[in-house]
Amino acid sequence: MTVRPPGAGDARALAALNRFVHDVHLARRPEYFKAARAAEAAAWFRDQLGKPTTAAWIADDGGAPIGYVLTFFQERVENTFHRARRWLEIE
Numbered sequence: 001m002t003v004r005p006p007g008a009g010d011a012r013a014l015a016a017l018n019r020f021v022h023d024v025h026l027a028r029r030p031e032y033f034k035a036a037r038a039a040e041a042a043a044w045f046r047d048q049l050g051k052p053t054t055a056a057w058i059a060d061d062g063g064a065p066i067g068y069v070l071t072f073f074q075e076r077v078e079n080t081f082h083r084a085r086r087w088l089e090i091e
Contacts, residue, residue, distance in 0.1 A: 003059050013058070014056070019038070019041070053073040071088050072089040074088070
């Protein structure tokens, strides 16, 4: 097994890997989650991977993707009600 950053053509593989977990979320919490088509999910991953606030890694076995981690850097500036803060959201 190797862990690598995603390549240009990995959005469909990420969408396929995501489906397993998303289907569980959808079945258990339909009030929060909605069904997503494979093409829509791949487009979402493609869009996220193009953002400077997103990082991802794919685990593959012999060239076949078997898992992933997706992270989002979040930042909120200080205002009247709260202090500035930064955090990393792990998907």
